[in-house]
Amino acid sequence: MDRPNLPLNGLRAFEVAARQGSFTRAAIELRVTQAAVSQQIQRLEELLGHRLFTRASTGLILTDIGAALHPVLTRNFDEMGEVLDRFQGGRYREALNLGVVTTFATGWLIPRLPAFEAAHPGISLRVFTHNNRIDIAKEGLHMAIRFGDRTAWPWLEADPLIAAPLTPLCAPGLLGQLRTPQDLAGQRLLRSYRADEWGDWFAAAGADCPPLEGPVLDSSVAMADLAAAGQGVALLPAAMFARQLEAGALVRPFAAEVEAGRYWLTWPRGKPQTVAMAQVRAWLADSAGSAVATG
Structure with a gap:
């Protein structure tokens, strides 16, 4: 199908309806009437020559054609939305989704975020906390900070940050x-x-x-x-x-300590580095090095 003839309204209505499982909820998200959603999807089905949904008492069920089309549209609409988000407010901003083990987020990163934002106004850093068990790709992250031994993630690239005995x-x-x-x-x-x-x-x-x-x-x-x-x-x-x-909320009764790992910045092996990823890596390396030197 030629690009000028892509039925973008119908594709968008289909993607939202498939994700929501309902024409009614799709209409709410798209801020149009339910009839408008139904008509857009009907025109798309006529153009393709295939049904995309069957109706059931539990909601909409994707046909085989619909199931093949839906993840492609979701991925591409998400990518377009991410690019458009970078230009909000009249200036270019690149978003970076960073997973952070909760202890590191509350004890180190969050107090330093204002300094990062002041130094990097072109990056929208989105922090998602986790409990050290995380799948970067499945959870829509670009990078993740976790605690442990480097050998635990042989499939990932990793930068050492802070030792934490x-x-x-x-x-x-x-x-x-x-x-x-x-x-x-x-x-x-x-x-x-x-x-x-x-x-x-x-x-x-x-x-x-x-x-x-x-x-x-x-x-x-x-x-x-x-x-x-x-x-x-x-x-x-x-x-x-x-x-x-x-x-004084906590005290340390003994000097003895034991090494159990350190905090690492990780990202998928082979993933191309964006400008934001490179700048976050550099800032974390510099800030963590300074924290070790002064702490």
């Missing part, structure tokens, strides 16, 4: 009860899904690890909140909770 943190009220690492045996030790962390820390501290019981959490932020409330002792990266330590 783990150490026990607790509420100030528990400090008097913790004179030696062995005193932790009488406390509730909050655990993450990485089961060997406490054992590794006790080995580094020269003490035996007591039996570990209680809930397992997948959020360091949640563990820090529980620890600050006096509900246990959490093994956390102290560098990510500097504000709580400075404010």
Whole structure:
């Protein structure tokens, strides 16, 4: 089909109706009447010579032709929308979707975002938090910051950011009860899904690890909140909770710490680097290096 004859209104109506599963919801999104959506799709079907939907009590069901056409349209409309978004407000802005493990987002990145935005007005940085388990491509991200060992993601490119050794943190009220690492045996030790962390820390501290019981959490932020409330002792990266330590909400009873990985900026191997990706990489490398040098 020649480009000048592409039925753009019908294609757009079809894409929205297929995504919404309803002509009524499609009409709301497109801000037209339901009859207008139905007519546009009917004209598209007549042009193609194929039905795109069948109706059922549960909503619209795509035919084989419709199922083949829909993902192509969604992908291309999303790409067009992303490009158009860059020109909003009368100036060019490139969007970059960045997944960030929550601990790093709250403990390091978010306080520095104003500095990034001031230095890079041409980039619209969209931050999406995650719990360290993320698929960059499936979740529509360009890059992701995660914690761990580089060998865990051999299919990704990765830049090292900040080392974050783990150490026990607790509420100030528990400090008097913790004179030696062995005193932790009488406390509730909050655990993450990485089961060997406490054992590794006790080995580094020269003490035996007591039996570990209680809930397992997948959020360091949640563990820090529980620890600050006096509900246990959490093994956390102290560098990510500097504000709580400075404010006295958390205290560090022991100097011993254990390496469990570091924070990495990752992106798909072989993915072409956009201008925004290159600038975010450079800014993170510079800022993380400065944080290590001063911190």
